Amino acid sequence: MNIAKMISAMGLLAMTAIIGYAFVVGNFAAEGAWLVAHPWGIVSLVDLYVGFAIFSIWIVYRERSLARAAVWIALMIVLGNWTAALYMLLALNASGGDWRKFWLGNRVG
Secondary structure, three states, X not given: OHHHHHHHHHHHHHHHHHHHHHHHHOOHHHHHHHHHOOHHHHHHHHHHHHHHHHHHHHHHHHOOOHHHHHXXXXXXXXXXXXXXXXXXXXXXXXXOOOHHHHHHHHHOO
């Protein structure tokens, strides 16, 4: 479980750094327009959002509160895998080392 925590924490830090860099240096409108104008840019976006949807299914299953799950999913759509890394790190910490609780959350019974 410690390896999973380390990987999710490193992912969270990497995503934080790269999102910060993109906000400071990048031009979201111009670069987004370039991305959706190219077939592989579209493929990348579809791939990304399919991954968000799959991860979001786990969130919905794991969370008892639909409102709480909706907040996490909204964050996923806006902040991408930064949210996935944060959610995973929090779930790992809350599980107390129990993989079953990590995967099932409050549904463990």
